[in-house]
Amino acid sequence: MISNLQTPIDYLKGVGPNRADLLRKELGIHTYQDLINLFPNRYIDRTQYYKINQLQQSNADVQVIGKIVGFKEIAQKQGKRLVATFQDDTGVMELVWFRGQKWIRENLKLNTTYVIFGRTNWFNGRFSMPHPDMELLEDHEKSLRSAMQPIYPSTEKLSNKGISNRVVVKIMQQLFMETNGKFSETLSENIRQELKLLSKSEALFNVHFPKNQTLLARAQFRLKFEELFYIQLQLIIKNLIHKSKIRGFPFEHVGIYFNSFFNAHLPFELTNAQKRVLKEIRADLGSNAQMNRLLQGDVGSGKTIVAFMSMLIALDNGFQACLMAPTEILSVQHYNGLIDMCKELKISIKLLTGSSKTSERKKIHEALENGELQILIGTHALLENKVKFKNLGLAIIDEQHRFGVAQRSKLWHKGPPLAPPEGRGNESLPSGEIRGASIPPHVLIMTATPIPRTLAMSVYGDLDISVIDELPAGRKPIKTVHRYDKNRLQVFKFIRDEIAKGRQIYIVYPLIQESEALDYKDLMDGYESISRDFPMPEYQISIVHGKMKPADKDFEMQRFITGKTQIMVATTVIEVGVNVPNASVMIIESAERFGLSQLHQLRGRVGRGAEQSYCILMTGHKLNNDSKTRLKTMVSTSDGFEIAEVDLRLRGPGDIMGTQQSGVLNLKIADIIKDKDILQSARFYAKKALQDDPTLSNIENKVILNTYKALGKYKNIWNYIS
Numbered sequence: 001m002i003s004n005l006q007t008p009i010d011y012l013k014g015v016g017p018n019r020a021d022l023l024r025k026e027l028g029i030h031t032y033q034d035l036i037n038l039f040p041n042r043y044i045d046r047t048q049y050y051k052i053n054q055l056q057q058s059n060a061d062v063q064v065i066g067k068i069v070g071f072k073e074i075a076q077k078q079g080k081r082l083v084a085t086f087q088d089d090t091g092v093m094e095l096v097w098f099r100g101q102k103w104i105r106e107n108l109k110l111n112t113t114y115v116i117f118g119r120t121n122w123f124n125g126r127f128s129m130p131h132p133d134m135e136l137l138e139d140h141e142k143s144l145r146s147a148m149q150p151i152y153p154s155t156e157k158l159s160n161k162g163i164s165n166r167v168v169v170k171i172m173q174q175l176f177m178e179t180n181g182k183f184s185e186t187l188s189e190n191i192r193q194e195l196k197l198l199s200k201s202e203a204l205f206n207v208h209f210p211k212n213q214t215l216l217a218r219a220q221f222r223l224k225f226e227e228l229f230y231i232q233l234q235l236i237i238k239n240l241i242h243k244s245k246i247r248g249f250p251f252e253h254v255g256i257y258f259n260s261f262f263n264a265h266l267p268f269e270l271t272n273a274q275k276r277v278l279k280e281i282r283a284d285l286g287s288n289a290q291m292n293r294l295l296q297g298d299v300g301s302g303k304t305i306v307a308f309m310s311m312l313i314a315l316d317n318g319f320q321a322c323l324m325a326p327t328e329i330l331s332v333q334h335y336n337g338l339i340d341m342c343k344e345l346k347i348s349i350k351l352l353t354g355s356s357k358t359s360e361r362k363k364i365h366e367a368l369e370n371g372e373l374q375i376l377i378g379t380h381a382l383l384e385n386k387v388k389f390k391n392l393g394l395a396i397i398d399e400q401h402r403f404g405v406a407q408r409s410k411l412w413h414k415g416p417p418l419a420p421p422e423g424r425g426n427e428s429l430p431s432g433e434i435r436g437a438s439i440p441p442h443v444l445i446m447t448a449t450p451i452p453r454t455l456a457m458s459v460y461g462d463l464d465i466s467v468i469d470e471l472p473a474g475r476k477p478i479k480t481v482h483r484y485d486k487n488r489l490q491v492f493k494f495i496r497d498e499i500a501k502g503r504q505i506y507i508v509y510p511l512i513q514e515s516e517a518l519d520y521k522d523l524m525d526g527y528e529s530i531s532r533d534f535p536m537p538e539y540q541i542s543i544v545h546g547k548m549k550p551a552d553k554d555f556e557m558q559r560f561i562t563g564k565t566q567i568m569v570a571t572t573v574i575e576v577g578v579n580v581p582n583a584s585v586m587i588i589e590s591a592e593r594f595g596l597s598q599l600h601q602l603r604g605r606v607g608r609g610a611e612q613s614y615c616i617l618m619t620g621h622k623l624n625n626d627s628k629t630r631l632k633t634m635v636s637t638s639d640g641f642e643i644a645e646v647d648l649r650l651r652g653p654g655d656i657m658g659t660q661q662s663g664v665l666n667l668k669i670a671d672i673i674k675d676k677d678i679l680q681s682a683r684f685y686a687k688k689a690l691q692d693d694p695t696l697s698n699i700e701n702k703v704i705l706n707t708y709k710a711l712g713k714y715k716n717i718w719n720y721i722s
Ligand code: ADP
Pocket: 268, 269, 270, 271, 274, 297, 298, 299, 300, 301, 302, 303, 304, 305, 448, 472, 473, 577, 579, 581, 608
């Protein structure tokens, strides 16, 4: 019989109310099930036994079989130490105790075979082992504890209150005894056979009491796979539900706007990646489901044109479209770029930002509501309640990591009311699914902060993902170097040479919220010294930072864009999206203070034209290891995904947008970074199970369905399914 794993931990023999309380408070263990899922952090390999004459001074923890043949007490400065002579058939060593000597003398037997375990020292021409772990050979042999000894997660309080690792091991043994080590299977026969997985019972036994390294590895694999499998299953189901429940307007035609742009006005040949992504978007827009797609593309990969052409499809179907960007500078730039592309197409397009004048706003609001305005570009200002669309069909968010989830969902509710626009029959709408609400526009979210695909799958598993993984042809790789502050003169000479060739330069200073005043001072000092080294009228310098009024920022930005200034001194406000193809040098001051993804973003501001571009990372002399790794990574690669992987290793997934909600941080055994191959396989099998049997109602999938439902009920990691 399989016992009920929901039994409270208090009922386990050897636990009792006090220990139960501690286990609950310190480790969150409430039930048998929680205990069984307390996986060891590491193992001490006790598969090896050493003879005394094999011991070496470098031995770490060793295990020896032998007998105590005598005790002696040795006085020392404070108190005394107890020394036992321990021997096997190859030699003699000493065991030493500084505490608990009375107990040792009374309980350890002479001339009886023990297994001792611990770290050895070389002392007085002999090996000695202080405070060894000791066990009678007899007990050692029949103990359930296996050769690989588990070390469980613990807390200071637990060990202070006497719940040592040894106690946890005992409790775990008790659990296996009470349950006969039999646990319900949680994966289907098919999957287990195909991947040659251990059964659940075997896996649990071997993760707690592994017989050897091989079985341990197989047990861990099986449990990691299972953990990731159910997360993926849940995300995929969420996505499917989204698709079947949340209808979007089917954009059936690709019409005059799209086609005439594509045929006559496309400023360049699209890359294959851009074409592929456009196809994916078109397929989404043409289906009945609402599109909810994440477009990832490295800086400069050309996401904007994809966004624009998607908007044209919306327009072709009689809908409006909007594009929201995180900064004023970026929205202005998008607006100017799109105006250019729209010229021949006679599209009405407007810009709405925090600094739009009231009279202008009024006009925009009206034109949006009566449908005259087709495309609206802007900042957060788009989210204001006053902004109402007649029939918003597509909402695009650029650099989405700058926006919160709440803001994303706010755009959703700007869709048209239920009645479809003229010329479309009611029959194309699924009836009664979202009563009284508006129909959400299709949503395209763009980001240049590459998230490793594997992580994206777990974090944004409820979005579909497109990737532009190819840069437009003819881009020269940016040369990146690391220079110390003392090389500044050389760097300035280099800047002069580049300016003489007609190029433009960015010089960026860090801006970190907590020390804003200090950073501001750095920036101003830097600006002054640069003004001295690059004097007017020969050199013109722009400056842009967060404390400036939007209009002033814009003015300075425009001076740089139009080539009136050669140097742009700025804080990270220019990090996202800014596009000035003639700028070919990016100098990042105090580069050690920037995160990797930020450095990569900043570097992406150059290398946008035909000229060779450079990125110079300036730092002081003292660098910690993480900074060194970041700088090295920047110098050695320009692949955003590779950089993202390093970033993830350095910072952990916690800092990446969305991981908090997704539960990937609460993993019990799998590691989202180290186990990405298992994750991929888990996703594959989860997808396959749902493809073959969408409702998981076939007999062989029953176990999956049951486990899935049970997890939903008990586990906090599933809380975010709502
Ligand atoms: P990002 O993906 O970083 O937003 P942009 O859309 O700003 O990149 O594009 C970067 C630059 O590359 C722009 O100047 C754009 O006009 C240009 N570009 C985009 N696609 C292509 C292409 N297929 N061929 C040549 N240039 C392109």
